[in-house]
Amino acid sequence: MPSLMLAEGVLYALILAPRRNHVTLTCSNQANRTGIGNFWLVLALAWAGLLVLSAGCSRVPSLQNGSPRTSELTGLQDLNGNGVDPLPPDSTNTTVFVFVSTDCPISNRYAPEIRRLHEKFAPLGIRFWLIYPSASELPGAIRKHLEEYQYPCSALRDPRHELVKRTQVRVTPEVAVFVPGPKLVYHGRIDDRYVDFGKERPAPTRRDLLAVLTSIASNQPVTNAPVPGVGCYISD
Template sequence: MKKLGFPLLLAALVGLFAFTEVLPIGASMPKAELKMTDISGKQVSLKDAVGTNGLLVMFSCNTCPFVVKYQERTIESSNYALGKKIGVIVVNSNEAQRGADDSFDAMKEYAKTQGYKWNYVVDKNSELADAFGANRTPECFLFDKSGKLVYHGAIDDNANDAAAATRKHLKEAMDELTSGKEVSVKETRSVGCTIKRVK
């Protein structure tokens, strides 16, 4: 774990810089009908993935050290969302690494290894990431059943150690959303690797 120290620090520093304007809270879901290739080979849109109570969109990838650290929490959060009748779609926007670690075949293998039960799609040319203003992996966007953004940010408040997290931001937001309450903490800062765009 100690060997990951410098890469994690470097990724965190790089991740502090946002490259696109982020979708504001209350905004409608952008590019809801954009079809993206899922690891199943099917063409899937955000609209297709929406559940009864909304949709969790998570920008992620296969190899970012922060994605690796968050992976168990990603699976836990995604399963929790499905249990709350919130749809889940994980989006890989790393277009600059499509010929390597974030290739379609690598995505399929990664999802199989992790036991994904939800869509994992290729965001060609980072089109969806640009529309969302997403810049990091992992980075979460939670929408209500009417397609309005109610939460944006991190899964919890400790990127390095799940056991040391004092607040599970995403889980709290999902609980409040499905209980009819206003989400109390609407935005938090995502810590992660930058999305690798071809631009």
């Protein structure tokens, strides 16, 4: 709209304004004036066309299909201190984030279950990441933790809680599952083994993460509602 208004202003200045100061001309001068007028008319129309074209082009999105897109997650680090974005926009894999802590007893009790789920679903193309959200847990301690509990997954640190906030997790252990998009389809507990602090069932009656991954592997919609986990709170 501003470009069209500018074009109208140009037309007025080049064509209409001179006519307000019109004087009587001889035939020769009239012919010259007519030729000059036609020249200015063509120039004004061409200029207006360029302005309209420019206005139309400005509405085209700056990112076209196939253009590079910036990473959305910039604060996560691998154990060598390198930045990692585990959720690139063009990812075609389902991604599972398991939030853990080296010194949380409940979190550590789930290591065998995480190993079983990884063994079952990783061959189907589902990617597992262990996320350590505590800034005080340094790479050396994390490497020792991975070895002690025989975790087969890659580990990332989230010291700025960038992924914690995006996934809405509150405690360790909790999980977040993203399908390609990326789109968050589940976050919360792994299962219902722990009812409360100090209250543990002999075996879980609902395996939430297993149900979510089974639905995804079967190309079925995820219908599991988020259920908060029981564990160690992730401090700010």
